Amino acid sequence: MDLRMSRRVTVLSQHLVGEDASGAAPAGEVELQPLSGRAAASQEASTSYASATGRPSSYARVHGSASRAPARWRRIDTVAKEQLREVRYEKAEGEGIAKITINRPEKRNAFTPRTVSEMSWCFADAREDPAVGVIILTGEGPLAFCSGGDQSVRGAGGYAVGGGHILHMMCDLTIAADNAVFGQTGPKVGSFDAGYGSTQMARLVGQKKAREMWFLARLYDAQQALDMGLVNTVVPLEQLEAETLQWCREILKNSPTALRVLKSALNAAEDGQAGIQQLGGDATLLFYQSEEGNEGRQAYMDKRPPDFSRFKRLP
Ligand SMILES: CC(C)(COP(=O)(O)OP(=O)(O)OC[C@H]1O[C@@H](n2cnc3c(N)ncnc32)[C@H](O)[C@@H]1OP(=O)(O)O)[C@@H](O)C(=O)NCCC(=O)NCCSC(=O)CCC(=O)c1ccccc1C(=O)O
Numbered sequence: 001m002d003l004r005m006s007r008r009v010t011v012l013s014q015h016l017v018g019e020d021a022s023g024a025a026p027a028g029e030v031e032l033q034p035l036s037g038r039a040a041a042s043q044e045a046s047t048s049y050a051s052a053t054g055r056p057s058s059y060a061r062v063h064g065s066a067s068r069a070p071a072r073w074r075r076i077d078t079v080a081k082e083q084l085r086e087v088r089y090e091k092a093e094g095e096g097i098a099k100i101t102i103n104r105p106e107k108r109n110a111f112t113p114r115t116v117s118e119m120s121w122c123f124a125d126a127r128e129d130p131a132v133g134v135i136i137l138t139g140e141g142p143l144a145f146c147s148g149g150d151q152s153v154r155g156a157g158g159y160a161v162g163g164g165h166i167l168h169m170m171c172d173l174t175i176a177a178d179n180a181v182f183g184q185t186g187p188k189v190g191s192f193d194a195g196y197g198s199t200q201m202a203r204l205v206g207q208k209k210a211r212e213m214w215f216l217a218r219l220y221d222a223q224q225a226l227d228m229g230l231v232n233t234v235v236p237l238e239q240l241e242a243e244t245l246q247w248c249r250e251i252l253k254n255s256p257t258a259l260r261v262l263k264s265a266l267n268a269a270e271d272g273q274a275g276i277q278q279l280g281g282d283a284t285l286l287f288y289q290s291e292e293g294n295e296g297r298q299a300y301m302d303k304r305p306p307d308f309s310r311f312k313r314l315p
Pocket of ligand 1: 052106107108110111112113143144147148149150151153154158163164185186189191192
């Protein structure tokens with residue numbers, strides 16, 4: 001599944017696997033540290049605008065901060081004429097935020113082919129909804145975002161889907177809970193992702209670290225994930241939704257066209273001709289909204305030669 005197909009900004013919240021409800025890390029798993037150091041600093045940086053004067057700058061005064069208040073979620077049970085069973089789909093009342101929640105907590109939100117289909121339908125619905133500007137992808141419950149493909153339904157035929165870790169890597173941004181654990185288990189369970197799961201990872205964390213993650217199949221805590229550039233920020237689990245909503249609202253205050261073209265540009269360098277096609281499509285969209293673009297179309301409709309003389313040839 002190519003999550004980049006969504007032209008809107010996608011934020012991922014929650015974590016791959018978490019500690020048990022008692023707070024103790026299970027034997028053999030990484031011991032999680034309290035939020036500190038770079039994780040705490042990254043949380044602070046996400047809400048502040050630096051100023052050399054020590055006072056809030058005009059930029060900070062104009063743009064301010066975004067609310068962390070809870071959203072009023074409206075649940076949508078049927079998408080693409082299908083009843084959702086393994087995914088919960090919601091939209092925030094009066095805000096451009098959609099939320100897709102993998103809803104199989106009893107299996108640590110492992111996905112089946114059905115889950116992936118339901119996610120695709122929801123992404124497509126959100127993509128087509130002009131009111132939606134940001135999509136949150138998350139997992140149900142405090143224990144896991146997604147533990148990858150459900151091993152009980154994996155067949156010899158195989159499906160072109162990667163694990164839960166790959167889902168978050170394909171999102172634009174990742175906000176991790178402080179109990180999050182990240183990693184690839186593939187080589188230990190007879191699986192691998194030789195597509196985006198490998199190439200996107202290497203782009204995010206570098207070739208050496210990507211090879212370490214895949215070849216050794218170890219697990220990493222949230223601080224380690226932050227340090228290697230795998231996630232954008234780490235917040236206490238109980239602040240995860242508030243932090244995510246604040247990021248969404250901050251993004252939604254910004255120019256949708258600027259965001260759209262930036263996302264296309266950031267993807268274009270890596271996506272070859274498909275990436276350039278998206279960027280080219282965005283340029284055409286903008287051109288069609290311009291006077292110059294309209295003059296050509298209007299002249300044809302008027303059965304006259306176009307007059308482009310009033311449009312400057314800028315250096
Ligand atoms: C994620 C864990 C580290 C969490 O550990 P913990 O919190 O202690 O919980 P557990 O007690 O282990 O799990 C609770 C319960 O959930 C079941 N479960 C967890 N994960 C899965 C899973 N991925 N598949 C099936 N079932 C799962 C677990 O068995 C428990 O059930 P009980 O009945 O209570 O025993 C830990 O759970 C863990 O390591 N999980 C496995 C992670 C993993 O290896 N994931 C697979 C990676 S490979 C992949 O994703 C490729 C895609 C794929 O395999 C696939 C699947 C389906 C169709 C097609 C494909 C394809 O190949 O294309």
